[in-house]
Amino acid sequence: MTTETEVRIFETPKKVYKAIAKEIVKHAQKTNQPRFDIALSGGNSPKGLFKKMSKKYRDLIPWDRIHFWWGDERCVSPHDAESNYKMTVDYLLSKINIPKENIHRIKGERSPVEEAQRYSEEITLNLNSRNEIPVFDLIILGMGGDGHTASIFPNQMELLNSDKICEVALHPNSGQKRITLSGRVINNANRIFFLVTGENKAIRISEIMNDTDAAKQLPAYHIAANSGRLIWFLDDAAASKI
Ligand code: 6PG
Numbered sequence: 001m002t003t004e005t006e007v008r009i010f011e012t013p014k015k016v017y018k019a020i021a022k023e024i025v026k027h028a029q030k031t032n033q034p035r036f037d038i039a040l041s042g043g044n045s046p047k048g049l050f051k052k053m054s055k056k057y058r059d060l061i062p063w064d065r066i067h068f069w070w071g072d073e074r075c076v077s078p079h080d081a082e083s084n085y086k087m088t089v090d091y092l093l094s095k096i097n098i099p100k101e102n103i104h105r106i107k108g109e110r111s112p113v114e115e116a117q118r119y120s121e122e123i124t125l126n127l128n129s130r131n132e133i134p135v136f137d138l139i140i141l142g143m144g145g146d147g148h149t150a151s152i153f154p155n156q157m158e159l160l161n162s163d164k165i166c167e168v169a170l171h172p173n174s175g176q177k178r179i180t181l182s183g184r185v186i187n188n189a190n191r192i193f194f195l196v197t198g199e200n201k202a203i204r205i206s207e208i209m210n211d212t213d214a215a216k217q218l219p220a221y222h223i224a225a226n227s228g229r230l231i232w233f234l235d236d237a238a239a240s241k242i
Contacts, residue, residue, distance in 0.1 A: 004225070004229045004230070005224065005225070005229075005230045005231075005232075006229070006230070006231045006232070007209065007231075007232045007234065007239075008231060008232065008233050008234070009234045009235070009236065009239045010233070010234070010235055010236070011235070011236050012235055012236070013048055013197040013198075013235050014048065014052075015235070016048075016049075016195065016197055016233045016234070016235050017048040017049040017051070017052045017195075018052055018056075019233055020049050020052075020140070020193055020195060020233050021049060021052040021053050021056070021057045022057070023193065023231075024038070024053065024057075024061065024138070025057055025060045025061055027137065027138065027191070028061055028062055028065065028066055029060070029061075029062060033137075034065065035065050035066070035067055036062075036065055036066050036067070036137045036138070037067045037069060037126070037127055037136050037137050037138075038066060038067070038068055038069065038136065038137060038138045038139070038140065039069040039070060039071045039136050039138070039139040039140065039181065039189075040068060040069065040070055040071065040084070040088060040140055041070075041071050041072070041084075041140050041141050041142040041149075041150070041195065042070065042071075042072060042073065042074070042084025042087060042088075042142070043084070043142045043144075045142045045195050045196070045197060046087075046088075046091075046140065046142065046195060047087065047091045049140075049195060050088065050091035050092035051091060051092075053092060053096075054091070054092050054095035054096055055095075058095070058096055061096075063096055063097060063098040063099075063102070064098070064099060064102070066098060066102060067102045067103075067104060067126070068088070068093075068098070068102060068103050068104065069104045069123070069136065070084055070085065070088075070104075070105070070106050071139055071140070071141060071150040071180065071181050071186065072084065072106075072150040072151035072169070072178055072179060072180040072181065073085060073105075073106035073108045073151075073178065073179050074108055074176055074177075074178055075108045075109075075112045075115075075168075075176065075177035075178060075179065076108045076109070076176075077108065077109045078105065078107075078108065078109065080108075082176075083108060084106075085105050085106070085108070104119075104122060104123075104126070106119050106179050107119075108179070112168040112177045112178075112179060113168055115179055116164070116166040116167060116168050116179050117166075119165075119166050119179065120164065120165035120166045123165055123166070123185075124165065130188055130227060131188070133165075133184055133185060133188040134165060134185055134188070135188055135189065135190060136185075136188075136189040136190070137189070137190050137191065138189065138190065138191045138192075138193065139181070139186055139189040139191070139192050139193070140193050140195060141186070141192060141193070141194050141195070141220075141223065142194070142195055142196065143194060143196045143201060143204065143205075143220045145200050145201060145204065146172075146204075146218075147204045147207075147208075147215075147217070147218025147219060147220050147221065148218075148219050148220070149186075149194075149219050149220040149223060150180045150181055150186065150219075151169040151171070151178035151179070151180035152169065152180055152182075152183060152219040153169065153170075153171065153172050153219065154172070154217055154218060154219060155172050156169055156170070156172075157217075157219060157222075159180060159182055159183060159219075160182070160183030160184070160219060160222050161182075161183060161184060162182040162183070162184065163182075163184065164182055165181070165182060165185050166179055166180065166181060166182065166185075167179070167180055167182050168180075183219070183222060183223070186223060187223060187224055187225060187226045188226060188227070188228075189225060189228055190225075190227075190228040190229070191225065191228055191229050191230075191231070192223060192225045192228065192229070192230045192231070193230075193231050193233055194220070194223070194230070194231070194232045194233060194234075195233050196232065196233070196234050196235075196238045197234070197235040197237065197238050198235070198237050198238055199237045199238070199240065201237075201238045202237065202238055202239070202240045202241040203241060204218060204220070205232075205234060205238050205239060205241065205242060206241035206242050207221075208220060208221045209232075209242045210242070
């Protein structure tokens with residue numbers, strides 16, 4: 001599989017969600033593989049996508065073959081408003097009929113170091129590898145206004161090249177502990193979809209798309225599907241300064 005990067009720009013966030021949902025339907029329906037492993041992003045951006053997947057496209061997605069993972073999680077209880085898992089339950093998992101064994105939650109309530117190790121082992125047990133690195137079929141990423149992605153923040157760029165599968169990260173402002181996939185695992189995915197919408201992301205998107213010196217300080221800039229396909233799904237607002 002060749003390394004390709006593509007940028008798709010849509011008028012509204014809803015059209016971004018629809019485009020990503022259709023891609024998930026297309027790839028998940030391929031019957032040449034027994035399962036389709038997707039790592040989800042957290043935050044707010046995926047909420048609209050999850051709504052699309054749980055309503056308009058619900059009957060087109062073979063849920064019994066889909067395995068959900070997370071690209072990162074806050075080290076909080078699964079019932080905490082901050083939990084990416086809770087957000088996914090609220091907007092998607094509570095609305096679809098998916099086998100519970102297909103849900104691979106990061107246990108944010110556990111000791112971060114121990115859970116990073118446990119989750120890494122669960123990933124290794126379930127996924128194929130390429131170059132001895134686990135391969136996700138699809139990783140969906142958001143991007144923060146500071147250019148972070150997953151929970152790899154600009155002041156922790158070393159997590160991009162960590163030789164671990166999962167790392168413990170610290171939110172630079174709140175100090176909140178997080179568990180994140182390392183950049184090496186993210187970049188090893190077959191497909192990476194960035195879901196970025198809103199005016200507040202426009203400056204960073206402009207820096208990244210114009211390959212500026214400032215971009216090189218941003219974790220999101222260093223995401224590249226080394227042996228797969230990277231597609232940026234943007235709305236007009238996020239793309240307005242390219
Ligand atoms: C998280 C996310 C994070 C998110 C960005 C964008 O745990 O917060 O995984 O990487 O994707 O911060 O967040 P919004 O979608 O809320 O802008």
